Amino acid sequence: MDSQNLTAFLAVAETGSFSLAGEKLHLTQPAISKRIALLESQLEIKLFDRVGRSVVPTEAGVLLIERARHILKDIDDTRLALTNLSGNVAGKLSIATSHHIGLHRLPPVLKTFKQHYPDVSLDIRFVDSEWAYGAVQRSEIELGIITLSPNQNKSKFVSRPVWHDPLVFAVSKDHPLASEKNLSLKDISQHPAVFPGDNTFTKRIVMDYFNAQHLEIDIAMESNYLETLKMMVSIGLAWSVLPKTMLDDSLRDITPEGISVHRTLGYLHHQSRTLSNAGIALITLLKNQCL
Known part of the structure; x- marks a missing residue:
């Protein structure tokens, strides 16, 4: 199965729309439709039904959602592990942080990070801390820098208090x-x-x-x-x-x-996700902030 087709499949499943999936992935609706058609042809099964104006996964589609996430996560982890061998701190680092932390705590840390690692492209999302937990669990982001939950599921996350x-x-x-x-x-x-x-x-x-x-x-x-x-x-x-x-x-x-x-307040990442060199570098800077 092609990873691009699986990515398109998850985008449609999560948005309930071919057009919205296209917007999310910066592709045209026909391109999304083609990728879904190719995936259905490879698997020899229908993955979506149209119900009114909505698109909903079939029974097979529902079964594939979690498996597709695991497959894509394994691919990303493998890519990261191979890239990390070079020792270079570069590429994209996706983080989620709350507005308060982003405004009042993170600026000096991120300024130092960019001075030391100019080849890293930061993808920063300002969100509620509660949303960040879900995004880390779904591997949509690598690091959450947020208000830590008093009742954290330690079997899924690695976290450390910073402030x-x-x-x-x-x-x-x-x-x-x-x-x-x-x-x-x-x-x-x-x-x-x-x-x-x-x-x-x-x-x-x-x-x-x-x-x-x-x-x-x-x-x-x-x-x-x-x-x-x-x-x-x-x-x-x-x-x-x-x-x-x-x-x-x-x-x-x-x-x-x-x-x-x-x-x-602290940082959070998925227990089973391979961290990028950029993620490890940012964590090192955050540890230096720990009180």
């Missing part, structure tokens, strides 16, 4: 809570909040504290961009929990005594 990221309860300097002393979680919960979405590790970490005291929070708005949450807090719309590094003169730290909230 300790303390979080604080924050309000604007003119918020009613800003002048209060000895605040409790119950006191804070009486006021509207702005938070990341339910699927984020950050929200889960914070909510554990409120759930332990059986407290509910009035969440007025959600955004996965911490800079957006900071803006909404700074103009007095609500309180939130933000990285301590984001505090400035527009905010007040109202963290209750005895409450210590933090995230662990």
Whole structure:
């Protein structure tokens, strides 16, 4: 089976469309159709059905999806292993990082990396940390530099903490809570909040504290961009929990005594994936950042 045909097959299976698969792979729709037809001819079985405007895998197509991913992964690993023998640090390195890490933690690391390894082309995707886990598992990216999950599946991933990221309860300097002393979680919960979405590790970490005291929070708005949450807090719309590094003169730290909230930021890669020389080089720089 040709790897290009398998790549086209997975693109159609994941997008549910020949045209969208073409856009994803920078090919025309006829080119995608031809590759699928060739694959079906080689396997002597139909892989897709058209249902209305959608394209869905047949039973055989469903069976092939995971096997195709494994085949392509093995090909990539073999290519990397052979390329690594040269010792050269070059080629494309795909990484995923959160907006906050990309803005506040990574710039000096990436600047040093590009100075030392100018022949590496960085493919950087700014995504939610939770999405990055799935992308690493699917081998869509080589490295995730993200908020590490408190409940990570260690059988699939290799990870290492790089930055300790303390979080604080924050309000604007003119918020009613800003002048209060000895605040409790119950006191804070009486006021509207702005938070990341339910699927984020950050929200889960914070909510554990409120759930332990059986407290509910009035969440007025959600955004996965911490800079957006900071803006909404700074103009007095609500309180939130933000990285301590984001505090400035527009905010007040109202963290209750005895409450210590933090995230662990670090890197992640698939346990069974062969790392490129570029990936190993970036990991070495990240290890130098470890606290």
